[in-house]
Amino acid sequence: MADSQIRREGDGLKWKGDKGPKWDYAAGLFTLSLLKLNECAPDPRYVEFSDNVIGSFIAPDGTIRSYKREDFNIDSLNPGKTTLALWKLKGQDRYRKAAADLRDQLKDHPRTSEGGFWHKRRYPSQMWLDGLYMGSPFYAEYAGLFGPADDFDDIVNQFRLMHRHAYDLRSGLHYHAWNEDRKQDWANPVTGTSSNFWGRGLGWFSMALVDVLDFIPTNDPGRIELIGILQKTCEGIVRHQDQSTGLWWQVLDQGGREGNYLEATASSMFVYSLAKGLNRGYLPGKFKPLAIRGYSAIVHRLTRKDADGGASLTSCCQVAGLGNGRDGSYAYYLREPQVANDLKGVGPFILAGLEMQRLICLPAPVSASIQNTGNQ
Numbered sequence: 417m418a419d420s421q422i423r424r425e426g427d428g429l430k431w432k433g434d435k436g437p438k439w440d441y442a443a444g445l446f447t448l449s450l451l452k453l454n455e456c457a458p459d460p461r462y463v464e465f466s467d468n469v470i471g472s473f474i475a476p477d478g479t480i481r482s483y484k485r486e487d488f489n490i491d492s493l494n495p496g497k498t499t500l501a502l503w504k505l506k507g508q509d510r511y512r513k514a515a516a517d518l519r520d521q522l523k524d525h526p527r528t529s530e531g532g533f534w535h536k537r538r539y540p541s542q543m544w545l546d547g548l549y550m551g552s553p554f555y556a557e558y559a560g561l562f563g564p565a566d567d568f569d570d571i572v573n574q575f576r577l578m579h580r581h582a583y584d585l586r587s588g589l590h591y592h593a594w595n596e597d598r599k600q601d602w603a604n605p606v607t608g609t610s611s612n613f614w615g616r617g618l619g620w621f622s623m624a625l626v627d628v629l630d631f632i633p634t635n636d637p638g639r640i641e642l643i644g645i646l647q648k649t650c651e652g653i654v655r656h657q658d659q660s661t662g663l664w665w666q667v668l669d670q671g672g673r674e675g676n677y678l679e680a681t682a683s684s685m686f687v688y689s690l691a692k693g694l695n696r697g698y699l700p701g702k703f704k705p706l707a708i709r710g711y712s713a714i715v716h717r718l719t720r721k722d723a724d725g726g727a728s729l730t731s732c733c734q735v736a737g738l739g740n741g742r743d744g745s746y747a748y749y750l751r752e753p754q755v756a757n758d759l760k761g762v763g764p765f766i767l768a769g770l771e772m773q774r775l776i777c778l779p780a781p782v783s784a785s786i787q788n789t790g791n792q
Contacts, residue, residue, distance in 0.1 A: 417719075417769075418453055420726030421446065421762050422465050431472040431481050439473050439483045441550055444495030445763040451501045456770055463505060470498045471511075478513025485517070488525050488537035490547040493518050496554040500561070519558045522551070528596045531570065532577040539739060541596040543578055545617040549624035556631035571628065572638030578621065579645050582609055587669050588652030592617040593738050602744040610744040613656075613668040614736060616760065619685025622649050623764065626692040643698050646689075650699055653686050654706045662706075662713035666733055667749050675750040680718040680731045681761035684768050687711045691771035704775065711772045714765065729765055732758035 429443045430436070437443070447466035454462040473481045473495075483492055496518040503511035526534040528541060533551060535544040552571050559567035581594040592614045595603035602610050625646040632639045656668045663678040664686055665671045690707035693699035720728050734753040738744050 417727045417729065417762060418450055418462065418766050420722070420728065421757060421759075422450075422461065423724075423726065424757060427468070429469045434482075439480055439492060439495060441491040441494035442759040442763075443469055444498050446759040447495075447498045448501065449763040449766040451498065451505070452770055453766055456773070466498055467502055467506065470495055470502060474499070474510050474514045476510055478510045478517065480514050480517060483517075485521050486537075488521065488534065490525070490533055490535055490551045492550075493521065493554045494550040497557065500554070500557055515554075515558060516562075518554065519562075522555060528577070530577055531573055532596075533574060535593070542593055542600065542738075543581070543596075544593040544738070545578065545582065545590055545614075545621040548574060548578055549620040549627070552624050553627040553631065556628045560631045560633075565633075568632055568636050568638065571632070572636075572642060575625065575628070575642055575645055579648075581607075583648070584609075584613070587613065588648070588655050589613040589668055590618055590621060590649070590652075592744060600739060602738050602742070610738055612670075612744055612746055612749060614749055615664050615666050615668050615679050615682025616685065616733060616736065618649070618653065618668065619682040619689070619764070622646070622653060622689035623685050625649060626689050626696070626698070629696065629698065646693060646698055650690060650693060650703060653690070654703060657686075657706060657710065661717060662709035663717065664710075667746055670746060673746070675747075677731060677750075677754065678717070679733055680714065680729050681733060681758060681764065683710060683714050683718065684729075684761055684764035687714065688764050688768035688771055691768060691775045695771055695774050707772070707775065711768060714768070719765075728756050729758075729761045730756045732756060732761040734758055 447469055450462040450466050475481065496515050499511050499515045503515065526537060528543065532543045533547060534540060535542050535547045552574050555567065556571050582590040584591060591609035592612065593610045595608045598605050598608045604611065625642060629642055632642060657664060658671055658678060661678060664683045665676050666679040667676055670676050687707055687710040690699065690703050694704055694707060718730050720730060722728050732755050734755045736749055736752050742748055
């Protein structure tokens with residue numbers, strides 16, 4: 417899948433001036449998955465592709481082309497994970513400076529009254545599940561590298577607030593978003609939550625939990641709280657795993673309802689979160705067969721072999737959000753286009769494969785470049 421997506425993208429994700437691609441969270445996710453794959457199956461092409469894409473946006477002085485700090489968009493922080501990874505790999509100071517600029521955004525990023533980061537400046541008083549993945553793991557990794565240690569309290573509080581306001585006890589799921597002042601058309605006038613449980617939204621949140629725990633110190637008192645939120649989140653995830661296929665629906669609690677479909681990005685994110693949670697000891701063993709079944713279902717039902725011999729991931733929700741005419745209704749989530757090979761699915765699919773490999777104790781894959789030399 418990684419090799420196929422590299423061929424499909426070519427240089428399409430690279431910065432090409434004002435009319436080209438922008439500094440983008442999805443490109444950050446895909447390139448990070450390549451660097452994680454490189455750790456397991458070393459291949460210089462994965463590092464080179466990631467360096468060429470993310471590096472094309474970062475000038476020698478560390479300035480990030482097309483990044484606008486004044487937008488206070490939490491999505492803009494996500495490529496910072498790849499930026500830090502490339503700094504460690506390449507040793508180029510421009511990557512460190514770029515990461516510092518992204519971290520600096522959080523000094524003035526607008527917040528709710530309880531300290532939760534707004535999703536974007538133009539989305540006032542709103543926390544989205546998506547934002548926890550976009551901001552918190554980068555924030556935590558940066559704090560671990562450069563300090564201050566007090567940042568970990570702030571990071572834990574982001575999850576605490578999202579869970580407190582968006583979790584639904586009846587279903588065991590989290591609503592896509594929460595609006596503190598209840599002024600948005602999509603917000604429940606009493607609770608402030610949106611009205612549905614969007615698969616990828618919860619996928620972002622679950623991935624954020626397992627990833628941020630990589631950086632929260634083992635002696636931090638908030639670590640146990642985060643593991644508890646992860647366990648409760650995963651209980652809800654597996655409760656809504658489709659019984660007949662092992663996959664997950666676009667709108668999680670409406671399986672089989674007209675228009676709903678089994679969706680690849682959320683399914684990949686959930687398998688990744690379950691498998692990594694098991695591998696790290698955060699989740700009990702009862703989740704293992706469910707993770708295995710989910711991964712097998714993605715491979716057999718949501719991937720295809722293409723005419724050129726490559727692999728594709730099908731049934732990806734292209735995009736979804738709230739506001740600007742997006743009302744968060746069931747009908748809205750089903751209106752958004754389905755596409756193949758969206759980076760928001762391909763990246764998690766690669767990450768899920770790596771964690772599944774560890775979970776079922778398979779040997780490391782042999783990279784394509786090594787296979788081509790005849791060396792096993």
